[in-house]
Amino acid sequence: MSVVVVTDASSRLPADLLEKWSIRVVPLHVLLDGRDLRDGIDDVPDDIYQRHATTAAATPAELANAYQQALADSGGDGVVAVHISSALSGTCGAAQRTAADLDPNVRVVDSRSAAMGTGFVALAAARAAAAGGDLDVVAGAATSAVARGRAFIVVHRLDNLRRSGRIGGATAWLGTALALKPVLRIDDGKLVLAQRIRTVTHATAAMIDRVCEVVGEAPAALAVHHVANPDGAKEVAAALAERLPACEPAILTPLGPVLGLHVGPGAVAVCLDLAPGG
Structure with missing residues (x-):
């Protein structure tokens, strides 16, 4: 056994x-x-x-x-x-x-x-x-x-984040800008703000840049998730495949209803393992 x-x-x-x-x-x-x-x-x-x-x-x-x-x-x-x-x-x-x-x-x-x-x-x-x-x-x-793990996420709307109470230090910025499209990361188990950006396109590009900076030229395992946004997830996965040729293609799955309720529709996330097993 x-x-x-x-x-x-x-x-x-x-x-x-x-x-x-x-x-x-x-x-x-x-x-x-x-x-x-x-x-x-x-x-x-x-x-x-x-x-x-x-x-x-x-x-x-x-x-x-x-x-x-x-x-x-x-x-x-x-x-x-x-x-x-x-x-x-x-x-x-x-x-x-x-x-x-x-x-x-x-x-x-x-x-x-x-x-x-x-x-x-x-x-x-x-x-x-x-x-x-x-x-x-x-x-x-x-x-x-x-x-070894890292995780980033771009959300399209702030309503779900406000209700969720899962964002560390959110009271200082969450209600300040209706057009805010935050890039979030998981830091020591907590969901925290990584960057504030005004458009989804720029926020997504910033997230991809951050992932590529973390991975560098080494192989890593990647996963791309989405909340009711499969096309957005596919675009992120394609961009990562182009920029990170040492990595296998990303696993692509929905984020699921439990996590999705906290970040809202449209969200796209990237998770990675910097030194995956065989």
């Missing part, structure tokens, strides 16, 4: 990668009109970003069930659970409490990121597990990947 890796639906890992690396996924939740919709399981309306919906973390029961099943399937080798940043969601805190009550062979790793920023950490752990690594080795691979 081998160590089993668990993550949550915010990681946005494509189905083929989940299957290839045997990664388990715990759903996060969208609360809409009295209904509790599980991301990745239940149908979420396409116009969710224009509706008064809220989000919720994975429940302790869901986490416990996932960890218990994974622990059993590992044959006792253990579980490494990689979750969205504790600064952005209550999922990681709930996971840590659940693991502490459940079994010492369940290790929780705070990805300090979101979307494929979390997904790349889970992939690093899964690769280590597939290579035969024990619990310490797999958890160590995940922790190392946390330090």
Whole structure:
């Protein structure tokens, strides 16, 4: 048997990668009109970003069930659970409490990121597990990947950001300019302002420049996400492919309803792992 890796639906890992690396996924939740919709399981309306919906973390029961099943399937080798940043969601805190009550062979790793920023950490752990690594080795691979990750996002509107309360230091600038198109980054698990720009086109170009500066000429794993903006994501992915020839083509996936509700329609994000595994 081998160590089993668990993550949550915010990681946005494509189905083929989940299957290839045997990664388990715990759903996060969208609360809409009295209904509790599980991301990745239940149908979420396409116009969710224009509706008064809220989000919720994975429940302790869901986490416990996932960890218990994974622990059993590992044959006792253990579980490494990689979750969205504790600064952005209550999922990681709930996971840590659940693991502490459940079994010492369940290790929780705070990805300090979101979307494929979390997904790349889970992939690093899964690769280590597939290579035969024990619990310490797999958890160590995940922790190392946390330090390698970077994430940037351009949003088209500020309404969702105002409501979300997820932006560090936002009170100083968030309400100052209706035309503001901020470039945000994830810094130590928190979503913070990287740059203020007046147009989406210029903000997107600035984000691409920042990604290219960080990556340089080395290979890196890339992912491009979007919120109801597939054409914008494809353009960013194409620009990165042209400017970063040492990198494999970017993984391209929607940001998903839970994260999308906090940044609003039109948003495009780039996540990267500066030293991906094989």
